[in-house]
């Protein structure tokens with residue numbers, strides 16, 4: 001199974017970016033924390049220092065307490081004014097001294113005219129006069145956008161054990177200079193941290209590219225391996241984890257190549273085994289759809305492999321009506337598939353077996369197709385033969401039984417019937433003996449135990465000899481063979497002038513010719529001319545025997561040499577025929593590497609041909625020369 005890999009990595013997803021980001025964030029956070037602590041501390045220190053700077057010293061305070069306690073107000077006010085002017089500095093925006101009655105006794109830096117001698121309107125001053133507790137606060141002035149520090153300090157004169165409040169000092173100072181210096185430091189800090197972050201990020205990209213380059217290379221190499229190219233190698237930069245990974249990737253490529261090669265050669269071997277198998281083989285997937293089919297299977301099923309791949313095996317074997325896939329999976333038995341068509345017979349034995357993983361999971365079926373047409377035919381013929389033999393033996397036996405019963409029932413005493421009945425039983429016995437003998441010689445030939453005694457024979461002479469015997473039988477009035485009895489024939493000979501020498505088993509060959517001659521006479525009730533020919537072609541001798549008898553129907557011509565076949569059973573049996581003569585003849589001629597066949601027109605007559613392989617024999621010429 002192939003896993004889809006998204007080849008394109010966007011910059012934001014890359015390790016490059018991630019490392020740089022982590023780096024930058026780390027730097028930023030560090031700077032933030034350090035900055036925050038530092039700036040906070042700086043601010044506190046500055047404010048503290050500022051307060052120290054603006055607050056009046058104890059000396060001034062005592063001086064003021066003395067003046068406020070003095071009864072000479074005008075003088076005291078002048079002295080207060082001069083000390084306030086001395087204490088004044090650029091940070092202080094306003095300073096007032098108010099006595100315990102709330103009267104303003106001195107001031108400095110007050111823009112809106114002198115208020116000395118007037119009662120104060122400032123509620124905060126009044127509150128401090130009243131409570132005797134000092135007050136400090138910072139406020140923000142919207143009009144000029146500055147922050148101000150206000151401090152109202154009560155002044156006490158101590159007489160004896162009692163402290164009496166004699167007045168307050170009101171002080172207001174612009175703090176903006178403190179904030180400005182803190183702000184400028186903060187700004188510097190932010191700029192520095194941003195710059196450091198940017199530089200850090202660039203550095204991180206450079207450093208991370210050193211890490212990602214080998215990773216990139218390995219990625220490309222694994223892509224090549226996946227595409228089947230094992231030739232490349234990853235460069236090993238060092239002996240760190242990435243270097244070891246690179247080495248492993250290289251090892252992996254070698255191993256995959258080996259594995260691929262061995263699986264390729266395995267597949268080729270399997271392919272060649274499959275394609276050279278004499279049996280058809282098809283494999284299917286779990287759903288029974290064909291995945292592999294070999295040439296032989298295609299030939300058996302008369303299909304193209306491209307057409308059947310992916311199709312259900314049930315449809316391809318045309319067994320969907322009789323079987324389901326479940327049947328095939330559950331009981332893998334042999335199934336006979338009849339693929340016969342008008343042209344030829346084909347019966348296949350389909351053997352199914354499961355393709356199973358170790359876990360027991362069934363991943364498909366293998367179907368082996370074996371051609372059993374011949375086997376089936378042989379089986380059928382054997383069954384047919386056994387039934388034929390039993391039938392052929394039963395018929396004469398039943399008829400003999402009935403004759404013997406009749407004789408037993410008293411017919412033996414009847415001198416007119418008894419001899420006839422006995423003759424019939426004797427004839428039937430003879431016929432059965434003939435049949436059994438025929439069957440025996442056929443069986444011997446079938447089993448290959450018959451050895452032919454080949455000798456070089458002049459065929460012209462042999463044929464003449466056989467025909468002479470038939471001529472003799474015809475001439476003899478007293479001949480009593482069934483076939484020739486009372487019939488009038490002429491045997492015509494039409495032989496080549498050349499002597500044809502062939503190697504044959506004389507006895508067996510005479511048997512064949514006798515059989516054909518006897519049939520010619522037997523199946524020609526009206527007599528006629530029997531023409532016997534002997535001629536040679538380039539490498540064959542051909543004998544033919546033509547009669548003017550009943551002939552053989554066209555439909556039976558193909559079966560005439562089958563065992564027990566007779567065109568007209570009743571007639572043949574009446575003539576003492578067994579239906580085995582031509583079958584034996586065929587076997588004998590085939591053992592001579594020859595052929596036997598027939599031409600016939602029903603009602604007109606038949607011609608039987610025998611052809612034997614022939615090599616021109618030069619012996620005579622040699623003898624002549626001698």
Ligand code: ADP
Nearest residue numbers: 519520523551566567572577578579580581582
């Ligand atoms: P059978 O013992 O019945 O003659 P054969 O094998 O010799 O058996 O012949 C098989 C059948 O072929 C015969 O029963 C007959 O029907 C047919 N046959 C053979 N020779 C001839 C022929 N010359 N003319 C017509 N039919 C023939």
